[in-house]
Amino acid sequence: xxxxxxxxxxxxxxxxxxxxxxxxxxxxxxxxxxxxxxxxxxxxxxxxxxxxxxxxxxxxxxxxxxxxxxxxxxxxxxxxxxxxx
Numbered sequence: 001x002x003x004x005x006x007x008x009x010x011x012x013x014x015x016x017x018x019x020x021x022x023x024x025x026x027x028x029x030x031x032x033x034x035x036x037x038x039x040x041x042x043x044x045x046x047x048x049x050x051x052x053x054x055x056x057x058x059x060x061x062x063x064x065x066x067x068x069x070x071x072x073x074x075x076x077x078x079x080x081x082x083x084x085x
Contacts, residue, residue: 020044 015021020041026032
């Protein structure tokens with residue numbers, strides 16, 4: 001993705017300050033840490049899940065199973081193209 005380590009670190013600091021994530025330092029290796037969702041991150045995830053459920057119920061319900069299969073296939077191909085960029 002051509003993003004520098006410094007840019008990622010800056011974004012993690014910002015997300016941590018805003019309580020979207022929690023960084024936990026590894027007990028044995030002080031150079032590494034794990035990143036988990038914080039209070040706001042969990043709330044955001046919950047809101048996204050609710051939105052996706054609403055989209056599924058409203059739009060996907062009107063598609064036939066074959067159409068859903070074709071849509072999934074197209075999205076997977078698009079993801080592969082984007083990953084190559």
